[in-house]
Amino acid sequence: MAVALRKPILVGGIALSFGLWLIDSLGESVASLDELGVWGVITLGTGVWLWQRRGAKTVELSPIASPLERETVEKTIAQTEVAIAKLETEVPALDNTAQLREGLAQLSLELDRQDIQVAVTGGKGVGKSRLVEALAAQWLPQQSPHLSLQDTPSLFIGDELKEVTPTADLLLFVTSGDLTDTEFQTLQKLKSDRQRILLIFNKQDQYLPPERAIILQKLRQRVAEILTGEDVIGISAFPAPVKVRQHQADNSVQEWMEEQKPDLSILTEKLSHIVTQEAQQLVWATTFRKVGQVKVEVKNLLNQSRRDRALPIIEQYQWIAAAAAFANPLPALDLLATAAISGQLIGDLGEIYQQKFSLSQAQSSAKTLGNLMLKLGLVELSTQTIGGILKSNAITYIAGGGVQGVSAAYLTRLAGLSLIEYFQEQEISQNTSGEQLFNLDRLGDTLQKVFQQNQRMAFLQDFVSQALGKLRLVAS
Incomplete structure (x- = not known):
């Protein structure tokens, strides 16, 4: 032998x-x-x-993590630098370590970034694009020029989850009713990656008021371990027109469809609070994910x-x-x-x-x-x-x-x-x-x-x- x-x-x-x-x-x-x-x-x-x-x-540690500190991100950057150094030592023939070092150095500079990116995501047909349009018209013009808003492609293809990029500082996860298991698991994964999330119950105008309250409460209970109740918000980004009937003096009746304004007040108030009070933590968390x-x-x-x-x-x-x-x-x-x-x-x-x-x-x-x-x-x-x-x-x-x-x-x-x-x-x-x-x-x-x-x-x-x-x- x-x-x-x-x-x-x-x-x-x-x-x-x-x-x-x-x-x-x-x-x-x-x-x-x-x-x-x-x-x-x-x-x-x-x-x-x-x-x-x-x-x-x-x-069991609660998935609702404490706010991320800058020192934590810097420590992770330092650990990654050590890892790159080990990679250079153990695999000297590798030709992309310089690129990795350059990218890591750029991420160190991002800790002081001022721009904040808000992204809207969710499944197909939940009203993401309409929400972006409504926010761009009603809320974004009143905010800092360093703030941007973007729509994303549908997060799911059938029951399969598409890859979620870590670039958004704040993610609006939109649903039009109760969460599916895939949506819930996606929220858990995003939260475990320290992604700041608001869960948005859109199209609530399609339900009767008692039904809206029940669905919203059910959503809050479902995600109670990963999101606070204040982070689950009901809206109507593009409410359906309402039929208006008016009786005239001659006893005739006129009817027409009247467009409704988007119902976003609770959401825009929450967004304004987050981008002013949590801006640093948002940037640090995004940098942490990229590192x-x-x-x-x-x-x-x-x-x-x-x-x-x-x-x-x-x-x-x-x-x-x-x-x-x-x-x-x-x-x-x-x-x-x-x-x-x-x-x-x-x-x-x-x-x-x-x-x-x-x-x-x-x-x-x-x-x-x-x-x-x-x-x-x-x-x-x-x-x-x-x-x-x-x-x-x-x-x-x-x-x-x-x-x-x-x-x-x-x-x-x-x-x-x-x-x-x-x-x-x-x-x-x-x-x-x-x-x-x-x-x-x-x-x-x-x-x-x-x-x-x-x-x-x-x-x-x-x-x-x-x-x-x-x-x-x-x-x-």
Whole structure:
């Protein structure tokens, strides 16, 4: 096997003891587990995990965030500068870091921007254009010349949400009745991105007064966790003409349709208050969102480079684990005995993602990772599935350590890919240190997601074939 053991602490594999411990107890049942049984195991394992998590206390933060301070935006800009510097160091051949730096410098200047942009958005047919026309005629001329107003294309195509740009300082989200689930989820997403929003109930003239009050109250209750009641406003941007009937002196009756003026008084009063009292916070929040986009772009580029470097390391360790399990298929080793290989894997991946682990921390983390995989049922499920694939072919199953070796390789790969996903979610400037090395809930979710992504039968059959090729080299 063409893998050099250059690390003296590599004495076992992260999956080695998993496979050894379970193979002995499962015996001949590995070949009898059908597809329904496979998903039954993972469901059972997941259920145990979720049951154990029920007792954990969680704190739900209100989406109605406190006003954004300039210092927060400046801190985010500084973090993004650090991220760009890391990108330049780790990927020197990348040619767009100068452009990223230039864009970030421009955003720093935007913190003192005076112009305020108000945008009107919403679904199709809710009256966005009419509202823009009415505001442009009745309200905008009385405001500062630094204020602009724009319409936007329909926010939804069917039930699909179009991308919302972060350029508007204040967003008027227009609806003509109760919110759909898609609209509500969109509001939640916008608010989580610190977008200042007013929810506008337009076309209320089409309802009777009692109905208007009911709909408006329902809207306020629906969005109570993300918007204050004052930020939900009823208007009629283009009310329908009203039939007027007038009795004449000669007892004749004249009728005509009389145009109605837009009913925007509550909205224009609220808008005037916001653009005078919250102007700085509006600009800072918009800048914050734009910096966030740059930060995400940098993080994606950095993560892609790190992933490219991490995958060969995972592959190396998976074959080391396979060779060790194949050569020594004894069920005597326990989870602690695998801390060397798994700890070294965590240490090497942590070095790539700049998450600092001491040797003892890496080994402790390996034990945590192994226990999670057991609790979730991933070890048992993977081993049984691979055993079934091997037993279907008597020729490939003749080696006594075949199941152990292939399972060890597969579980090591699963652990490594999960660590990549976990580390990629970390802040670029955040280093793992101290006693709590992992967020167990998030790590468990990541393990399940990666496991499901790597459970396709075609992939497993190809992986088993590749692993057997490696193990034949060990046996020869």
